[in-house]
Amino acid sequence: MATLKYSRQRESIKDFLMTRHDHPTADVVYENMKLIYPHISLGTVYRNLSLLADIGEIKKLASFDGADRFDGRTDRHCHFMCTKCHCIVDMDTLDFDHILGDANSSFKGEITDCTARFFGVCENCLKESKK
Amino acid sequence: MATLKYSRQRESIKDFLMTRHDHPTADVVYENMKLIYPHISLGTVYRNLSLLADIGEIKKLASFDGADRFDGRTDRHCHFMCTKCHCIVDMDTLDFDHILGDANSSFKGEITDCTARFFGVCENCLKESKK
DNA sequence: TTGGGTGCAAATCTTTTGCAGGTGT
DNA sequence: ACACCTGCAAAAGATTTGCACCCAA
Numbered sequence: 001m002a003t004l005k006y007s008r009q010r011e012s013i014k015d016f017l018m019t020r021h022d023h024p025t026a027d028v029v030y031e032n033m034k035l036i037y038p039h040i041s042l043g044t045v046y047r048n049l050s051l052l053a054d055i056g057e058i059k060k061l062a063s064f065d066g067a068d069r070f071d072g073r074t075d076r077h078c079h080f081m082c083t084k085c086h087c088i089v090d091m092d093t094l095d096f097d098h099i100l101g102d103a104n105s106s107f108k109g110e111i112t113d114c115t116a117r118f119f120g121v122c123e124n125c126l127k128e129s130k131k
Numbered sequence: 132m133a134t135l136k137y138s139r140q141r142e143s144i145k146d147f148l149m150t151r152h153d154h155p156t157a158d159v160v161y162e163n164m165k166l167i168y169p170h171i172s173l174g175t176v177y178r179n180l181s182l183l184a185d186i187g188e189i190k191k192l193a194s195f196d197g198a199d200r201f202d203g204r205t206d207r208h209c210h211f212m213c214t215k216c217h218c219i220v221d222m223d224t225l226d227f228d229h230i231l232g233d234a235n236s237s238f239k240g241e242i243t244d245c246t247a248r249f250f251g252v253c254e255n256c257l258k259e260s261k262k
Numbered sequence: 263t264t265g266g267g268t269g270c271a272a273a274t275c276t277t278t279t280g281c282a283g284g285t286g287t
Numbered sequence: 288a289c290a291c292c293t294g295c296a297a298a299a300g301a302t303t304t305g306c307a308c309c310c311a312a
Contacts, residue, residue: 002290003287003291005285005287005292007291007292009292025276026277027275039294040294041293041294043278043279043295043296044294047292062193062196063193063194065193067275068277080242091238094234103224108257109211109213109251109257110252110257111249112214112250112251113249113250114248114250116245116246118234118245119242120242120243121243126241133266137312156301157301170269171269172268172271173269173270174302175268175269177301177302177303178267178268178304179267181303197300197301198300
């Protein structure tokens with residue numbers, strides 16, 4: 001098993017994700033990293049995002065609409081995506097333990113995880129449409 | 132707004148999806164359509180899958196692991212994916228109305244839909260690992 | 263006849279990977 | 288020094304699209 005070695009790039013990527021709560025795509029991370037490391041490569045960004053996700057320091061959100069997104073928040077929570085502006089926001093209303101218990105009780109395999117996504121119109125777009 | 136015109140290919144794609152409950156990818160649909168229409172193109176398959184999803188006759192399941200998958204079942208239900216064999220099976224244990232109600236009550240926008248996915252080990256893989 | 267549908271191929275977008283050189287330990 | 292990490296560029300995989308021809312209404 002490979003030993004992890006420090007890398008400025010990886011550290012910056014993680015720091016960046018901790019400050020953003022809009023679930024950026026790899027490309028957005030890349031654009032922002034270029035401000036710090038003008039020669040950083042997209043490959044490096046992807047490699048580090050995968051690595052960080054593998055060791056559980058960030059979470060990868062499989063494609064909502066096209067590219068994968070990354071989340072600096074790693075505790076279990078769910079997401080809402082606005083079908084108008086495509087923003088993605090965190091939600092904490094779901095009782096995962098209860099749902100997982102329910103699901104497992106009637107399932108012959110073994111369920112260990114669950115993701116949930118809500119869709120609709122966000123507060124801002126709702127205001128817009130009422131004008 | 133475009134008027135829909137009959138097409139044998141589209142009809143066959145829909146029929147095919149109604150008989151399959153393993154949520155095939157576009158490529159699997161393509162391979163199977165080639166048995167009927169040897170000259171059908173991948174583009175036609177994608178175009179019709181999108182079209183059918185747009186008019187609500189099938190559902191598109193955004194990437195579980197790579198390619199999108201398609202589901203002939205259009206009523207609200209959720210999915211389980213085995214982390215070992217990557218099979219995807221339907222699940223009906225989730226009380227969507229209740230969850231949507233809960234979610235909406237504490238949300239300032241308007242939530243209209245929800246998807247949920249479970250992950251773990253399926254019955255078959257569980258048996259295998261116990262051998 | 264006419265506008266949607268098709269096959270084909272090229273293009274696009276996202277992500278991965280091979281390689282040679284750089285760097286943390 | 289050794290193994291991991293990086294930049295660069297090419298490759299791979301999934302999906303979309305332009306175009307000329309075909310076909311349902």
